[in-house]
Amino acid sequence: MSESEQFCTLFIGEYRCAVSVLSVLEVLSCQRLTPIPLAPTTVAGLLNLRGQILTVLDLRASLLDPGHQVSESPMILVLERDGQPLAFLVDAIGDVIRPSGDELLPPPETIPARLRRLTVAVINQGDLITLVLDAERVAQAGCAA
Amino acid sequence: MSRDELGEELREFLIESFENLDRTENDLVGLDLGADNHEVLAATFRTFHSIKGACGFFDLEHLSRLAHEGESLLAVLRDSPQLLGDPETQLLLDLIDGLRRYLAQIELTGGEGDEEESDLCKALQAARAYLESGGLARSPTEPSSRPSQVQLAPNIVVFTPTVESAPTSPENSAPLPSHVNLLDQAIRVDVELLDRLVNLVGELVLVRNRTLQIDASLQDADLSAAVQQLNLITTELQEQVMQTRMQPMESLFVKLPRLVRDLARSLHKQVRLVTTGGDTELDRGILEAIRDPLVHLLRNSVDHGIESSEERTLAGKDAVGYIGISARHEGGSVIITISDDGAGIDPSAVGERALRLGLVSTESLSDMSDRERSELIFLPGFSTSEEVTNVSGRGVGMDVVRTNVEQVSGTIEVNSVPGQGTTVVLRIPLTLAIIPSLMLLVANQRFALPQLSVVELLRLERESMADELAFVGETLFLRRNGQLLPVVDLASLLGLREATPNYALQLITIVVVQLSGREFGLIVDRVVDTQEIVVKPLDVFIGAIGVYAGATILGNGEVAMILDVAGIASCAALSLEEVAVAELAGVVDEVIEEELVLLVDAGIAGLIAVPVYEIERIEEIDSGALECLDDQPVIQYRDAVVKLLTVSELLGGTRDLPDSGPIRFLVPSFGVSDRVVAIREIVDITTIASMTLGSTIIAGKIVRSVSLAEVLMTELGGGHERV
CATH class of the missing domain: 3.30.565.10 (Histidine kinase-like ATPase, C-terminal domain)
Incomplete structure (x- = not known):
């Protein structure tokens, strides 16, 4: 991870997370999704992204405990994996940050197990801790759920 | 002569020969005299040889002779490539043009024509004779010193008056334009490229649908005109692109x-x-x-x-x-x-064999009809x-x-x-990319159901619901024509609603679908309309749910799931064989009873039996009183305009109203008040077993049982009116 790498921050419940901006295709305000009856709860629904149908995975359902407070106006984050877009529902999208090299640390043991699987690093900026998620693992977690 | 009129083999022969001649021509033009030209000459030999070979097959005498002379000359040259000089190269190029003239003639007329290229043949023979004899003395390094060049040159001018200019410049060469046409008509295209085109057109269709909707709400004349144009072109484009994939x-x-x-x-x-x-x-x-x-x-x-x-x-x-x-x-x-x-x-042989193989039980076999027994051949492991x-x-x-x-x-x-x-x-759909579908509303969500599997639409009114729907064990059944049809409530199957059929509803709509020759019903809230939908694939883990065949984008930009009939059947654990055979047997026995039917001659639909309770009245009008509304015959009956439908068209056939004379018609006894059914003659009133489905034999004649309620409901659901 180079020093100049930029991260897009996002919020899932009380967690402040980030993904590499290079993996982000786009960010959409939440649109009407078509629910898929009988699909796992981690599937938020189907999205029409300019003629392409995307399955939107609800990261909050796969990462947080049931019964957590969800945002009224969630955002859709579209990441790229193997050239294919993958859409995720998150509570909010924050700034793009550019951490310095000494702010990037390996993930500590204290992160809840479900999140730790997806976390490749943390960014420690003063009192702000940001979990750096790996898009690939996030996608796998969503699909496997 | 168009490409269709030529036989497939002849067309391929022409295309291949034109291509080979083009290549040979280039090879010959690019020849470096004096170098080792063995390979080029061998290839040229093969070109002429294969043309000659095909000529025998297509019975093309002149072309064959010309190709033969070329082949003979090449045989000499191939063995002694050093003999090839400018005059010979020129002669070969002329030969190529001669061959092309014949091929072009064949392309135009289907035959080679009567004209012989005798001068060209003679020149070829002369060249061969020269090479075989005196040519040996010639040194390949000084070709211009030969006397034969003078001798040959005049010949060339004589026999190729139409191609005097350099044969290598295609724009001046007479035969070239026509064969370019044939080559243009068939180019090889990567199938993947076609698939991408089809996908892109699919997208375009969706954007078009969207644009049409927006246009309808804006009511701008200029926009409407443009959108209309877009609409037409898109439709045309879609048809043409689909056509490219057709074989x-x-x-x-x-x-x-x-x-x-x-x-x-x-x-x-x-x-x-x-x-x-x-x-x-x-x-x-x-x-x-x-x-x-x-x-x-x-x-x-x-x-x-x-x-x-x-x-x-x-x-x-x-x-x-x-x-x-x-x-x-x-x-x-x-x-x-x-x-x-x-x-x-032989149904019984099939049955016995299935029994021996342990595919069915003795009890279920004895309850099967011949048709059901015949269908046992579809069971896995049956031979x-x-x-x-x-x-x-x-x-x-x-x-x-x-x-x-x-x-x-x-x-x-x-x-x-x-x-x-x-x-x-x-019965195979034309294409899988775009399919006609029934748009359903289930618990306020839209779903698409491929129309190919839909047999009919039924509507049940509240009064009859309790009579016609019944549980047998866990499965809900509909009594239809005395047969029991398993019914699945889509909303509860999809987990969208708890309760099974909502008896409080005024009407329930059942879509009857067929799978592997078995039918079952799906309870839906409403059938919205039919649409041509573009099928989009689903992510693997969504497809794994099993009840969806894909998704599609609707005109308003929303996504709708496409239901998979086979998946729904297995999800609902509709063991159709079992249902049809074992469980049903006991239940069906109860409902066997005699039913009073009216035996009617229905014109081309033949003899039909209609339950008497479905008929309120039998009336007669003169065919002169018939009027037409939107191509649909209507009559005035009891101060109302009612549609006059014939039995044949209700059963999916054509309309067959007599041109003159009185028309008798049946007035149905139930809810549908704006439709009456035309018949020819009343034959008899008789009784049949009420469970008789399809056809039965009465007094030696084949009679088809028809439920007026059912066919009229289906007609009603078939697009004439919104359900």
């Missing part, structure tokens, strides 16, 4: 005669194969998918269907067996029929051949055929008369 059935049919002949010989049978409708076009992907099933069915016909010549003669049949394969379009699908005049399928032959293999059989056909959303049906033959009917 005629012929491409599959051509391989069959040989297959049948070989099979028949190895089995010591005589079989005549007749294929019709080879020009019927089908998406190449689907064509690919039905190749194996078709071959399998054909093998079955030859192996199991057609009897040996002796047996056939004994049975009073022609010693030569007949197998017919036909393909035709019918309402958005392709119907492929494979029929033979062989031994047919009727007593011995295992290398022709039809073993075990794997009709179940694989059916699976393959259903994979492309097709259906298969077997009709057989023991001793007279078997007919297998495949």
